[in-house]
Amino acid sequence: MDFNLSSEQKMLVETVRRFVENEMLPLEDEIEETGRLAPEKARALFEKSSANGMYAMNIPEEFGGGGLSAVDTMLVEEQFGHAKDILIRRAFGNVYEVLLKCDAAQRERWLLPAVRGERTCSIAITEPNAGSDAASIKTRAVTDGKGGWKITGGKHFISDGEFSDFFVVSAVTDPNAGAKGISLFLVDKGTPGFIIGRDQKMMGLTGTSHVELAFDEVPVGPENLLGGEGQGFKLILETLGRVRLAQVCARAVGKSVRLLNLMISYAQERKQFGKPIGDFQLIQQMIADSVVEINASRLLVLDAASDIDNGVDARDKISMAKFYVAEVLGRVADRAVQVYGGMGYCADLPIERMYRDARIYRIFDGTSEIHRTVVARSAMKHGEALYGTI
Amino acid sequence: MKVLVPVKRVADYNIKVRPKSDGSGVELANVKMSMNPFDEIAVEEAVRLKEAGVATEVVAVSCGSAVCQETLRTALAMGADRAILVETDVELQSLAVAKLVKVVAEKEGAQLVICGKQAIDDDANQTAQMLAALLDWGQATYASKVVVADGSIEVTREVDGGLETVRLALPAVVSADLRLNEPRYATLPNIMKAKKKPLDTLKASELGVDVSPRVQTLSVYTPPERKGGIKVGSVAELVQKLKDEARVL
Numbered sequence: 001m002d003f004n005l006s007s008e009q010k011m012l013v014e015t016v017r018r019f020v021e022n023e024m025l026p027l028e029d030e031i032e033e034t035g036r037l038a039p040e041k042a043r044a045l046f047e048k049s050s051a052n053g054m055y056a057m058n059i060p061e062e063f064g065g066g067g068l069s070a071v072d073t074m075l076v077e078e079q080f081g082h083a084k085d086i087l088i089r090r091a092f093g094n095v096y097e098v099l100l101k102c103d104a105a106q107r108e109r110w111l112l113p114a115v116r117g118e119r120t121c122s123i124a125i126t127e128p129n130a131g132s133d134a135a136s137i138k139t140r141a142v143t144d145g146k147g148g149w150k151i152t153g154g155k156h157f158i159s160d161g162e163f164s165d166f167f168v169v170s171a172v173t174d175p176n177a178g179a180k181g182i183s184l185f186l187v188d189k190g191t192p193g194f195i196i197g198r199d200q201k202m203m204g205l206t207g208t209s210h211v212e213l214a215f216d217e218v219p220v221g222p223e224n225l226l227g228g229e230g231q232g233f234k235l236i237l238e239t240l241g242r243v244r245l246a247q248v249c250a251r252a253v254g255k256s257v258r259l260l261n262l263m264i265s266y267a268q269e270r271k272q273f274g275k276p277i278g279d280f281q282l283i284q285q286m287i288a289d290s291v292v293e294i295n296a297s298r299l300l301v302l303d304a305a306s307d308i309d310n311g312v313d314a315r316d317k318i319s320m321a322k323f324y325v326a327e328v329l330g331r332v333a334d335r336a337v338q339v340y341g342g343m344g345y346c347a348d349l350p351i352e353r354m355y356r357d358a359r360i361y362r363i364f365d366g367t368s369e370i371h372r373t374v375v376a377r378s379a380m381k382h383g384e385a386l387y388g389t390i
Numbered sequence: 391m392k393v394l395v396p397v398k399r400v401a402d403y404n405i406k407v408r409p410k411s412d413g414s415g416v417e418l419a420n421v422k423m424s425m426n427p428f429d430e431i432a433v434e435e436a437v438r439l440k441e442a443g444v445a446t447e448v449v450a451v452s453c454g455s456a457v458c459q460e461t462l463r464t465a466l467a468m469g470a471d472r473a474i475l476v477e478t479d480v481e482l483q484s485l486a487v488a489k490l491v492k493v494v495a496e497k498e499g500a501q502l503v504i505c506g507k508q509a510i511d512d513d514a515n516q517t518a519q520m521l522a523a524l525l526d527w528g529q530a531t532y533a534s535k536v537v538v539a540d541g542s543i544e545v546t547r548e549v550d551g552g553l554e555t556v557r558l559a560l561p562a563v564v565s566a567d568l569r570l571n572e573p574r575y576a577t578l579p580n581i582m583k584a585k586k587k588p589l590d591t592l593k594a595s596e597l598g599v600d601v602s603p604r605v606q607t608l609s610v611y612t613p614p615e616r617k618g619g620i621k622v623g624s625v626a627e628l629v630q631k632l633k634d635e636a637r638v639l
Contacts, residue, residue: 007463011581014424015467019575053578066578 009075016054016079023048024083024091031084031207032353042090046117049091056095056115058246063107064115065095070242070308074250074301081254084357086207089160093117094247098168098184098239101227109223110166110186122164123243124155124187124213125236132370134170135179135233139215141171148221149173151185151194154214161196161211165189169215170232182232185224193218204356241318242308244365249301249321252329252361253294259329259336259354260290266340277339286335294332297325316378316386319371326361327368333358391538391560393436393445394500395470396491396521397429397452399461400511413609416511425461427573428506430468431566434573435536436504437469444538447471449498453490455479459589466584467576473587474498478594478601486601488520493597495525500561502543507532507565518565528558532567 005013023045031037049055058073059065068076080088088094095114099121102111113119130137139153151171158167166188174181187194197212227235264287267278277283304317333355337344344351362368379386401407401416402424410417425433439445450465452458453476462473476490495503503525508515522529530545534553537544538560547554548567576584594601622628633639 007460008581008585010460011464011467011576011584012578015576015581051577052575053580054575057578067582 005075009072012072013075013079015052016076017082019049019052019054019091020079020082024087027087028084028350028353031086032347035206037086037090037207045087045091050117054092055117056093058097059095059100059115063100063111070245070305071302073242073246074305077246077250078254078257078298078301081251082258084207085159085205088251089120089163089208094121094160096121096123096168096239097242098123098226098235101235101239102186105223106186106226119165120160120163122158122161122167123240124158124161124167124169126155126157128154128156132366134236135182137170137172137182139169139171140175141173141183141185141220143173144219148219149185149225150217150219151187151215152217154212156212157200157210158213159210160208161213162199162209167213168226169213170236171215173229173232177230179233180230182236183229184226184232184235185220186226187215187218187220187224191218191220203359204353205360206353237315240365241315244322245301245304245308245314245318248361248365249297249304249318249325252325252358253297253301255354255358256290256294256297256325256329256332259332259351260287260294262349262351263287263290263332263336263339266343283339286339290332290335293328297321297328300324316375316382319366319374319378322366323362323368323371323375329358329361391439391445391501392447392449392498393439394491394495394498394503395429395432395436395448395450395465396487396503396505396517397433397450397461397465398426398487398506398509398511399423399452399454399458400426400509403427403510409610409612413611415607415610423457423460425464426506426509426511428508428510428566428568429465430506430573431568431570432504432506433465433468433470434571435533435566437574438571439502439536439538440469440471445502449474449500451476451491451494453478453482453487453594462589463584464576466587466589467581468574469580471587473589475589475591476594476597477591480594480601481603482601483603483605484514484517485520485604486599488517488524489599490594490597490601491517491521492524493599494592495521495561502538502560503527503563504536505563505565507567518563522563525561525563528562529564530556530558530562531565533564534567534569536564536570 027041053066057066057068057076061067080092099111099114114121125134127137141149141151144150166186169185169187170182171185172181173183193216195214197214199209199211202210267283268276270277300321304314304321307314307317336351337355340351343349346352384390401418402422405421407416436445436448440448448470449472450462450470451474452462456477458475462475466473474494505518518531519529530547532548533545534548535546542557542559543562544555544557545564547556622631
């Protein structure tokens, strides 16, 4: 068992980190002040990362992506996590693995342009009454008798919806089949009856839009159906686990690392009572706990990713990582504010916004409670297989 | 034209270095190491010469222990074609490195060696000059612009009084200054390809070169912390303090 990174992995991680620090972090203050990333800056960022082969690194090479394994994807996603969500989206792309389910014709229209960064995609599953319980969606796709459907219903909190060119939309095609009656559709912006609603302002994640979507008999054909009728819920379970591990868990580890870096440098620099506050043991405890929890977080993420690479069902491990890593981020962010004191509460420094950004990690992509439930149920079913070595 | 680029593994520029507790040197255990930033500029320049069709091959060379392979892989990921590790566990000083690189340059038939002007660890700024002397080639240090044409090379140098442009016959040694270029990020495909590019190892002990140290480090310590100043009321008081307390008069 070798826990060391290979020389490629090191280079990859260092290169991405450098890119994040030089090209992305300097843009953060302006986003926070203006509430948006200026389009020309977003464009320049995309062009630079794309020229370096850093866009859509998670997608297989045969479709024009970077072809990274799940483990390597997590390593770079951790580095992405140092930056704000909107910057990550524009620089590295949120090209969701579910698009790999596109058939040959769909690839040309949706997958390949997404990998090239010409079109961007949002996932539209969440509804006001269907959050963690994604199978309880009300959005309906009713057959039009000619092989197509008409979609009616509404979604909310759809991340990046203002910017996206197309959406992966979940809708009920067979109301009598429960979770097996849900299908996924690729719906282009501009389709008649499809309305992108208002941006729902959030506590954090400044610069990323979260919109309401309304569907009023939106016509879609068989060419819009992703992965077969009634396959939607299965596809969500199959493909969103990896997205969750990458975009939530690995990025949360990166955020914790950035916060701890800031914490440590401040603890050494800030003097009270004639010595650096890092000399006080109560501060040291906050540092030590953060160090250990961050290392444990990363190991959970990489372990789950390694299972994905080995073709092992990683859903339980992803759930373990999801709530643990998100809660570690919450604790580290809280300690960072505490170590910085008034300066941590002051919006002049990034700690304040990172603290706000951290809060959503325990909520989106399944709350801590849902993922704890998954883990507990699985433990009672499988016992030691979930936490032992035998 | 074959271009040789010597690269050095040094403590990363972001690291706050500190002396070892016994004062024998700088603490490097558990310290992030990277390619010397001036060497990155040198690699970038060589790769640009290759991209412009001026250079036919870019070979990176590093002298030191096996871990220097990492630095060479970085050079390969930036676009160098091949790499050579001159392996030794002896601590190398500038003269030893210059002698080893000389052997490699001759073996390789390099027409141009581009070095970083200095390494950020010891800031010695002498390897390129020593190398040029040992090879008996022309040298142009502190380059901020390099143009190769018809068997000669025109280099703009950053000197104290401004910019100086010199023309040298090839083969030659050039050392890169900060403003020569802005090194690129290694691209993902190049990082993945770096492992497949050839990296040869030569044993320093087999190159017939005396690499024994010429300079002995007596001790390494942090400079004394600067003390706060005081305000004096009059010239007389100032003179008195300079005499009696500072003892400089």
